[in-house]
Amino acid sequence: MAKALMFMGTGSDVGKSLIVAGLCRALANRGLKVAPFKPQNMSNNAAVTADGGEIGRAQALQARASRREPITAMNPVLLKPELETGSQVVVRGQRVASMTARTYWNERGKLLPEVIDAFHELAADVDFVIVEGAGSASEVNLRRNDIANFGFAQAADIPVVLVGDIHRGGVIASVVGTFAVVAPADAKRIRASLINKFQGDPSLFADGIAFLAQKTGVPCFGPVPWFTDAGKLPAEDVLALADYTSDKSGALTIAVPQLPRIANFDDLDPLRAEPGVNLVLVAPGQAIPRNADLIILPGSKATRSDMAALRANGWDIDIIAHHRAGDKIIGICGGYQMLGRSIADPDGIEGTPGTTEGLGLLDVETVLSPVKQLRVERAIHLGSGTAIAGYHMHMGVTQGPDIARPFAHVAGMNEGAVSADGRVQGTYLHGLFAADDFRRAVLGNVASPDFAYEASIDTTLDALAAHLEHHIDIDALLGLAEPVRLD
Template sequence: MTARALMVMGTGSDVGKSLVVAGLCRAFANRGLRVAPFKPQNMSNNAAVTADGGEIGRAQALQARAARRDCVTAMNPVLLKPEHETGSQIVVRGQRRATLSARAYFAMRGTLMPEVLAAFSELAADSDLVLVEGAGSASEVNLREGDLANFGFAQAAGVPVLLVGDIHRGGVIAALVGTFAVIAPDDAALIAATLVNKFHGDPSLFDAGRALIAERTGRPAFGPLPHFPDAGRLPAEDVLALDAAQAPGGEFVIAVPRLPRIANFDDLDPLRAEPGVTVRIVPPGQPLPRDARLVVVPGSKSTRADLDALRAQGWDIDIAAHVRAGGHVLGICGGYQMLGKTIADPEGIEGRPGTSPGLGLLDVDTILGPHKQLRTEAAVHAGSGHLVSGYHIHMGETFGPDADRPFAHVDGAPEGATASQFRIAGTYLHGVFAADGFRRAFLETLGARTDPTLDYEAGVDAVLDRLAAHMEAHLDLDAILALARIPEPR
């Protein structure tokens, strides 16, 4: 193993670890290094399909893109996809292995360390630098035994740590210094430096704070790194991004019910990028807006449970009224399944075995099964003839008369379903709105104003370049690179 490695941990969730790693990936790739992102254990229902036919967390896929590499399952060997409040689907090396309660998973997670280290070694063998992202808080000492995500991995692999704190939420000095106070001395010894993130205002005003952090921790204190204003233009992994304040957009309103286990919500990002469009994520307790021209029922990690939640909010009534008024509805993946007549889960794949009545807007039925479909596809949209590309990441088969009027064709075979003169549509394809020609044609047919110059994919890469330049301007990246070292597995 000749690659150097550095692990980025945080004082808490949402301190900016994923964005910091993405920026470092692009910055060091720009310097000619072959960089690989790595996250030993992730928890997210926003996933991406990999080049080697599995799935990983969306953040690692974005980091791989920042590093100008194809994403592979080794970049996120353990992915937890929450299905209910106390349990998750366990994905190991890109494939579903089991669904376990939190207690059962914590009891067995230590057995996954050899597979995690093997994945890390694979990346290190093909890289100059591996940038590792921790999960949640580095100071969760109550979860330290059997840990894969933070110091458990760092100790096993012998990787130094850059500890990141978020000054925007307040208390960053206490968070950084306090981490050293509560973790074990052996773990604290791995922390090579700290970084203050998301600063607003005059950085010189924090000179004394940075000096205090360095004095109290005995480690170099980097930053403060100013807030990166374009962060919201990058695909988000954490569902917390949906709860942030929504920026105003154009007159064409798209309503999206905020399902409890919403999945792959980055499907919405290209729609948000259109200046004539407003995407409203509707929280529980609020009706779907009556001025919406399109309702998108998004993907779900637990389709039947989220369908129950949708009904409990009265959103089924709102959708029915929207359709009667001539509105359009699009269901994606789990949302497509909800639009049908029934969803059957005879084996209890997502919960208690049984069959749930769907919304009945499409004449199709779905049967869930244990085989998860993970693949990327090129397709042709049936309504416009435009090329689209997307990915499947679902369990179940959907069939019925409305599937004879497909949403798209894949190698000539029908995909998805439509009804009511194409006002109601469902598809299993995630990511289709990233295709500029299709997105414009789809929206313009519904009366939306679009930007003919918008190139969504190029825009994502441009933001990654600006992020790298932002970090080069405000951090000593030579000093940060010097923190990385060849791992010393224990």
């Protein structure tokens, strides 16, 4: 019978995702069958699953840590922000609607049976399910109809570990305060706390550990020191973009405009990790560096809106000047659409129906459609003959003369487009730079011949598992897990 344990946070970005990933790999390394689970996630950084849907990027990484294929049951509800007040709602991997925050808040309770079914589906096939909560456990104003934190924990009848981030300061107050403000029945479900992201001498927090145990009545695990290699793993939250620019005097500079609705930015992770590449994420209000050797237009959750933001920042002028100077541009998914002549949204999928003028660097036009294409793909890049393992995740059809010069072949079919001069390329393929040979073909002599991106992810996950094994009594922590009731 599977056992389950849930990790909630005193706030967002306390390191829950990393803790869950590390525990999944630690258990897998012990020969146990383990699966990650997050009832509800909010992220525009998503991954395509083996069963043809999409889930949050963090759950895909946790699945990899578990040495399992990602499936939609691991993240049954995914919210993908489209506007300031609304999101696309994805249930079991498929888009079902776009809702305002208030509408979703009122309706989300109806999704709880779907969430419980997905949880039970995972539990039927593993020894452990490691569950991750969302945001802060103490958001009592959002408790009604909750399916992400205590609402799920109570419905599934599973114990909780509360994770606090000492790096922010005030961790003792945040842990004790969570116990104080949540409902007594919810507080009773918390079986331990865990202190994360510690820097310095851990012995200096010994009194803090004792105080927390005395004040909350449950054991406190940790502190877990800061995991210095965390930045080598794919990030899910846009908060990670604050420190995303690499500060290297590399021989090649790649500039990426930080669009307001940037999506699937983990496409850039392999480039950021390359020793000889200086990846510059261009913040709003800043100019795209004139010394950039390559500009990449990334994916977007709201292409027309981000196209307007691109113009408002003057990035369109920078991109056109970059092209006139003879330099190269690659557009991925929404970025590919922006490189064309126009993006039409006759059905109002992304907002008000209408058409937005693109950059006109590719002779193609895009019409958005309500059918989302979600596929894991294997492709051949025609410019270099190298293999790409990626995925499609987009809503729209792109046509025009430049598709006669495809970016790649997928199952013998043309994919993407290349300009007549060969310096502008567009593709719907996400994950393409993780392919070492393709990345080396794009970067030329700058690419390290010894750097293997995919292998580096597994090496880092093993290091994360060893880090947790060293600093936490994992046997005692997992001893808090309880059997899953499948009735």
